[in-house]
Amino acid sequence: MKIAIIGGTGHIGSYLTPLLVEAGHEVTCISRNQRKPYREHAAWGVVTYLTLDRVAEEQSGTFGERIARLEAEALIDLTCFYPQSAEHLANALRGRVGHLLHCGTIWVHGPSAVVPTTEEQPRQPFGDYGIRKAAIERWLLAQWKETGLPVTILHPGHLVGPGWAPINPQGNFNPEVFAALRRGMEVRIPHFGMETVHHVHAEDVAQAFLLALKHRNIALGESFHVVSAAAITLRGYAEQMAAWFQQPARLRFVPWDEWKLGVSARDAAVTEDHIRHSPHCSIQKARSLLGYESRYTSLQAVQESVGWLMKNGIIS
Ligand SMILES: NC(=O)c1ccc[n+]([C@@H]2O[C@H](COP(=O)([O-])OP(=O)(O)OC[C@H]3O[C@@H](n4cnc5c(N)ncnc54)[C@H](OP(=O)(O)O)[C@@H]3O)[C@@H](O)[C@H]2O)c1
Helix, strand or coil, X not given: CEEEEECCCCCCHHHHHHHHHHCCCEEEEEXXXXXXXXXXXXXXXXXXEEECCHHHHHHCCCHHHHHHCCCCCXXXXXXXXXXXXXXHHHHHHCCCCCEEEXXXXXXXXXXCCCCCECCCCCCCCCCHHHHHHHHHHHHHHHHHHHHCCCEEEEEECEEECCXXXXXXXXXXXXXXXXXXXXXXXXXXEECCCCCEECEEEHHHHHHHHHHHHHCHHHHCCEEEEECCCCCEEHHHHHHHHHHHCCCCCCEEEECHHHHHHHCCHHHHHHHHHHHHHCCCECCHHHHHHHCCCCCCCHHHHXXXXXXXXXXXXXXX
């Protein structure tokens, strides 16, 4: 197939673009060409590149038409963050693409209620990002129902892979938390450490996109969570990482108002966002309809990423 991928060099794209090439597809990768992919792969030599700035092209009203002119049979959109962006693109592609695959997020859900959260649960997002992504999902699925727009939505969890820092056992991105666990130092965990995070290896997300393309007819008009098979509590996460470093887990559980004063404002905000969500999503729908199975547990994914951070001197 002729496939175009918007944002094909980022966390997900670094796995998905090569996977599409390996599967025999003819791939056009759209980006501003400002960054290199996270992994080297022979596929980068055979991909066609289209360099453009989506934001600027949307402002001038030309983005959708430039994408439609590629005449791709399938379009994977990894960089859509605003309802107006989704509408602009979908309106240009209407009748001109066989499958539009949109990348959402598990943040379309608000705080976890009945877990594991299924795709069917009513959306109660909070925070700008989740609210906008939920609005995009709602609009795209309505377009499928009302106009037959051939759309599928995949909602990844916290992306993990070698090359960047994963969400840590405090629920933020500070790699020093892993460094402290590695040295057997005390790590402060908010509350009782029973809130959850739900990672996914970027390779598993890539695999899910490929499955959605393969099972197009089943996937049309559907949303799927794409996460590891099980979420982890902050406490369990910290304990298992300490064990991996062959250190005792020296954890101190601290009430939130006290905990947040001991970290930077940025780390506190990221942790608060993650523990207020405490995601714990089901992959049963992706498993039964698409045949998705995560190859990495959350810990396996994180350990691969932390191994890379250590090798590159980011975790001392
Ligand atoms: N990160 C997470 O943990 C997470 C979790 C759940 C869902 N998601 C979703 O996953 C999707 C992809 O995220 P990601 O983390 O893989 O993205 P990413 O690593 O930030 O990569 C973004 C990609 O888009 C390109 N890009 C950025 N701005 C652009 C612009 N203005 N015009 C054209 N291309 C542009 C980048 O290349 P250039 O910079 O070279 O342009 C790159 O290829 C998003 O929809 C996000 O909501 C992410």
